[in-house]
Each structure stands twice: as structure tokens, then as C-alpha cells.
Amino acid sequence: MDLHIIGLLVENKPGVLNRVSGLFSRRGFNIESISVGVTENPDISRMTITLEGDEKVLEQVIKQLNKQIDVIKVTELKEDYVERELALIKVNASNPDERSEVMQVADVFRANIIDVSKKTVTIEVTGDQEKIDAIIDMVKKHGIKELAQTGVVAMNRGKKSIKKGEENE
Amino acid sequence: MDLHIIGLLVENKPGVLNRVSGLFSRRGFNIESISVGVTENPDISRMTITLEGDEKVLEQVIKQLNKQIDVIKVTELKEDYVERELALIKVNASNPDERSEVMQVADVFRANIIDVSKKTVTIEVTGDQEKIDAIIDMVKKHGIKELAQTGVVAMNRGKKSIKKGEENE
Numbered sequence: 001m002d003l004h005i006i007g008l009l010v011e012n013k014p015g016v017l018n019r020v021s022g023l024f025s026r027r028g029f030n031i032e033s034i035s036v037g038v039t040e041n042p043d044i045s046r047m048t049i050t051l052e053g054d055e056k057v058l059e060q061v062i063k064q065l066n067k068q069i070d071v072i073k074v075t076e077l078k079e080d081y082v083e084r085e086l087a088l089i090k091v092n093a094s095n096p097d098e099r100s101e102v103m104q105v106a107d108v109f110r111a112n113i114i115d116v117s118k119k120t121v122t123i124e125v126t127g128d129q130e131k132i133d134a135i136i137d138m139v140k141k142h143g144i145k146e147l148a149q150t151g152v153v154a155m156n157r158g159k160k161s162i163k164k165g166e167e168n169e
Numbered sequence: 170m171d172l173h174i175i176g177l178l179v180e181n182k183p184g185v186l187n188r189v190s191g192l193f194s195r196r197g198f199n200i201e202s203i204s205v206g207v208t209e210n211p212d213i214s215r216m217t218i219t220l221e222g223d224e225k226v227l228e229q230v231i232k233q234l235n236k237q238i239d240v241i242k243v244t245e246l247k248e249d250y251v252e253r254e255l256a257l258i259k260v261n262a263s264n265p266d267e268r269s270e271v272m273q274v275a276d277v278f279r280a281n282i283i284d285v286s287k288k289t290v291t292i293e294v295t296g297d298q299e300k301i302d303a304i305i306d307m308v309k310k311h312g313i314k315e316l317a318q319t320g321v322v323a324m325n326r327g328k329k330s331i332k333k334g335e336e337n338e
Binding site: 157 | 183200289318
């Protein structure tokens with residue numbers, strides 16, 4: 001079972017996300033993370049989906065997706081791409097020592113402190129999954145009160161892009 | 170039509186995203202952005218959904234969602250919360266002047282350059298929707314080759330969190 005990153009351009013309409021996620025769930029794929037946002041063209045949304053599963057079955061699902069009327073283009077990102085995600089981590093820190101320890105960790109990971117209360121510190125961190133896992137690992141001894149991750153966004157390096165008609169060129 | 174931010178804790182299982190997005194699309198809500206990632210507990214995923222629509226209808230949908238077996242907790246984030254998203258923006262820049270102009274804009278927005286090719290520069294930027302819209306606006310004259318946004322993640326300030334059983338306390 002390999003981890004796959006799928007990039008999709010779709011029409012920005014009600015029901016499209018439902019149809020796309022339905023195709024994956026009917027084949028037994030569990031979507032590990034998903035990010036959906038509009039593109040430079042507000043009529044078009046871009047989805048990035050990460051999932052684990054069999055390569056052969058995934059190829060079939062991608063073919064089916066490419067046939068859907070609301071789907072403009074589907075590509076698996078396989079090599080020479082950049083990936084990023086964002087996490088908000090709310091950590092327990094109820095005394096100055098704990099607070100400064102959490103802030104030090106944030107500093108090392110070039111993360112930002114975006115909220116502080118008497119009992120908590122909230123960190124914003126950006127990176128690949130490995131980096132985000134590493135910072136979570138460093139702060140979890142304080143107790144994680146809340147964790148919200150965006151899911152991965154990924155893009156080919158250089159001038160390649162996911163565009164209609166282009167064979168991922 | 171107001172913009173709403175909904176935070177959900179759900180079981181990390183195939184089909185859950187499909188059921189949640191189905192509930193919204195059947196009521197005619199268009200999901201503007203969605204982010205799904207695992208939480209500190211790998212059996213539980215957290216979704217953040219932004220959508221436009223009628224407050225009354227939304228309240229009904231939230232009640233229905235809270236009754237779903239795979240849904241642990243649903244809350245609308247209304248006040249005193251932080252929101253962030255991440256965007257990757259690939260911009261055309263085929264000469265040194267263009268390239269340095271794009272890099273200057275990135276600098277002003279405290280964005281990172283994560284890839285450079287002979288014809289493009291790729292920017293990673295984090296912030297609220299307003300900031301991301303502003304940087305897109307600044308670089309679009311060069312031509313945006315590709316734009317991938319994560320969708321919003323949001324969290325209550327202070328010690329409040331979305332937890333089962335807690336009335337958003």
C-alpha cells in the first residue's frame with residue numbers, strides 16, 4: 001500500500017466533491033487528507049487528495065474520474081513535485097516555563113505563535129508531513145489540546161502544471 | 170448569503186467525507202473550501218469547511234450532521250477564532266527583472282520561494298484569505314501558471330476547543 005498524491009481540477013459547483021469522494025469510497029480507498037480551494041479562475045477548484053491503496057486500482061479510478069463531466073483534469077503527482085501543508089497546534093502551557101519551552105520548539109521549526117492564553121499556546125507551522133509530524137512529536141508531552149491540519153497541497157516543480165488538454169506538460 | 174466556517178471531528182473511515190459532503194450538496198450548499206487531516210488521535214479526522222448560505226438552513230444541516238454516527242462533533246466557528254490557509258502560487262517569470270520583482274513581493278508578504286525554474290517562480294504563502302488574495306493580486310500581472318490553496322483551517326482562541334461532549338467550551 002503506497003501513499004499517493006492526486007491533483008484534480010474540477011468545476012466549482014455543488015455536488016462535485018461528493019461525486020469525487022464517492023468514486024474513491026466505493027472502491028474502498030480511505031482519503032487520508034483532502035484540500036479543496038478555488039484557483040485563479042473562480043469557476044474552477046483544485047483538489048489535492050492523499051490516499052493509500054493499490055496502484056492498479058488507483059489508475060482505474062483516475063480514468064473514471066477523467067471521464068466525469070465536472071472533472072477537468074486528474075493527475076497523480078509522482079516525482080519532481082513540492083508538497084506543503086499547514087497545521088494549527090494548540091498546546092497546553094499553564095506556566096511560564098512550559099510556555100517558553102513550547103515557544104523555543106516553535107522557533108527551531110520556524111513556526112509562528114498565533115495565540116497565547118493563560119493555559120495554552122497555539123502554533124502555526126508549514127512544511128511537509130515529516131516536518132509537521134516532528135514538531136507534533138516535540139510538543140506532545142505538554143498535551144495537545146487541539147490539532148487542525150489542512151491536508152497536503154502539491155505542485156510539479158518548474159514549468160509543468162496540471163492543465164486541461166496538456167498531458168501534464 | 171454569509172460565509173460560514175464549520176469545524177467537524179469525524180471518524181477516520183472510508184465514506185465519511187462522502188456522507189458529509191452529500192448532506193451539504195443535497196441542501197444546495199456549495200462547499201467553497203474544505204480541509205481534511207488526521208488529528209492527534211489517528212482514528213479521528215478534523216474537517217474545516219467554508220461555505221456560503223442561509224444561517225437557518227445551515228443550523229438544520231449542523232443538527233443533522235451531529236446525528237450521524239461517524240460524526241463526533243460539529244461546530245460553527247463564529248467569533249474569537251484564528252483562521253489560516255496556505256497557497257502555492259506558480260508565477261511566470263522568464264527574465265531576471267521579473268524574477269526579482271516576484272521575489273520582492275514574496276518578501277513583503279513574508280512568503281517563501283520554494284522553487285525557481287528558467288520560466289517560473291513558485292511562492293508558498295500562509296495567512297487568512299485576505300492576505301492570500303492580496304499577494305495573488307500583486308503577482309497576477311506576470312501570469313499565474315498554477316494556484317493550489319489548502320482551504321481554511323480554523324480554531325477557537327484560548328483554551329476553547331472542539332471536543333466531544335463539550336458544548337464548544
